[in-house]
Amino acid sequence: MGKLIKVSKALTIAGSDSGGGAGIQADLKTFQELGVYGMSVLTAVTAQNTTGVQGIFPVPIEGLEAQLASIGADLTPDAIKTGMLFSSEYIERTAYMIKKFQWENVVVDPVMIAKGGATLLGEDALQAMKTYMLPLAKIVTPNIPEAEALTGIKIDSSEAREEAARVLYEAGADHVVVKGGHFGNGEYVSDLVFNGIEMVELTEKRIQTKNTHGTGCTFSAALAAELASGKKTENTIVSAKKYIQTAIEHGIDVGSGHGPVNHFAYRRVPHEQY
Numbered sequence: 001m002g003k004l005i006k007v008s009k010a011l012t013i014a015g016s017d018s019g020g021g022a023g024i025q026a027d028l029k030t031f032q033e034l035g036v037y038g039m040s041v042l043t044a045v046t047a048q049n050t051t052g053v054q055g056i057f058p059v060p061i062e063g064l065e066a067q068l069a070s071i072g073a074d075l076t077p078d079a080i081k082t083g084m085l086f087s088s089e090y091i092e093r094t095a096y097m098i099k100k101f102q103w104e105n106v107v108v109d110p111v112m113i114a115k116g117g118a119t120l121l122g123e124d125a126l127q128a129m130k131t132y133m134l135p136l137a138k139i140v141t142p143n144i145p146e147a148e149a150l151t152g153i154k155i156d157s158s159e160a161r162e163e164a165a166r167v168l169y170e171a172g173a174d175h176v177v178v179k180g181g182h183f184g185n186g187e188y189v190s191d192l193v194f195n196g197i198e199m200v201e202l203t204e205k206r207i208q209t210k211n212t213h214g215t216g217c218t219f220s221a222a223l224a225a226e227l228a229s230g231k232k233t234e235n236t237i238v239s240a241k242k243y244i245q246t247a248i249e250h251g252i253d254v255g256s257g258h259g260p261v262n263h264f265a266y267r268r269v270p271h272e273q274y
């Protein structure tokens with residue numbers, strides 16, 4: 001006789017990366033590795049591989065709303081992450097549905113530009129991101145260019161990064177993580193965390209690799225998975241950082257461009273290779 005197991009559920013609202021390294025593919029792999037049941041609502045399909053983005057095909061807005069309604073009617077997520085939201089109209093509709101279903105534990109990854117340079121969010125959508133998504137965010141996770149775009153602050157120093165974190169907190173996010181992958185190129189990489197009271201830097205060794213495709217998606221998905229499992233927010237940030245560090249350290253050798261990080265390293269590599 002089969003036995004049913006209770007599991008926590010996480011939802012990604014994001015774009016598809018046909019190459020499998022970023023977007024919903026990265027999110028679902030991360031959810032699975034961290035032991036939560038993964039669900040996905042697609043905003044757009046990208047034709048993408050390790051060399052870049054070759055095409056973007058949005059899902060009709062009715063399709064976005066229908067997917068969210070299906071989840072809301074049957075499967076309440078314990079946590080959500082948003083990734084590529086494509087345009088201001090999609091942002092508004094997504095925020096409306098999250099509020100309608102009173103979903104909590106929302107991680108907002110304000111994806112704007114892929115590493116290869118492709119634009120994944122229209123410029124008109126910046127204001128919508130601030131108005132509709134930041135107030136819903138338990139954690140917002142901009143990289144440096146995204147934090148600059150959202151705040152208008154040129155982040156060329158630690159002080160400027162702290163100032164940007166304050167502005168994003170004031171805009172409504174409970175916790176702000178300004179990621180440091182694009183902040184200098186020294187021996188260490190640090191992410192700045194601000195919870196409205198204290199600023200903390202989470203620092204790890206910078207790994208010299210070209211295989212960093214999907215780092216941001218994977219990090220925010222790990223945050224959502226850990227929130228879904230019921231961890232305290234501060235603890236989710238620490239463990240998501242360890243998850244992404246291990247995934248970058250053991251990057252996968254596929255494709256000829258910026259290869260993906262290794263989503264299964266966190267669970268398997270320490271046992272098999274150390």
Ligand SMILES: Nc1ncnc2c1ncn2[C@@H]1O[C@H](COP(=O)(O)OP(=O)(O)O)[C@@H](O)[C@H]1O
Pocket residue numbers: 142143144179180181182189190191204205206207208209212214215216217219241244245248
């Ligand atoms: N070369 C690297 N070595 C170690 N950690 C990295 C490296 N590049 C990025 N990270 C980490 O990966 C996560 C995503 O960072 P970042 O590259 O800034 O975001 P994005 O992928 O959204 O541009 C952060 O936790 C960051 O510190």
Ligand SMILES: Cc1ncc(COP(=O)(O)OP(=O)(O)O)c(N)n1
Pocket residue numbers: 014015016017022023024046048083084111113114115116120212213214215216217218
């Ligand atoms: C469909 C899709 N969504 C998001 C991204 C950006 O992913 P990110 O983790 O920031 O990694 P890079 O693409 O910047 O390497 C994407 N590429 N595709």
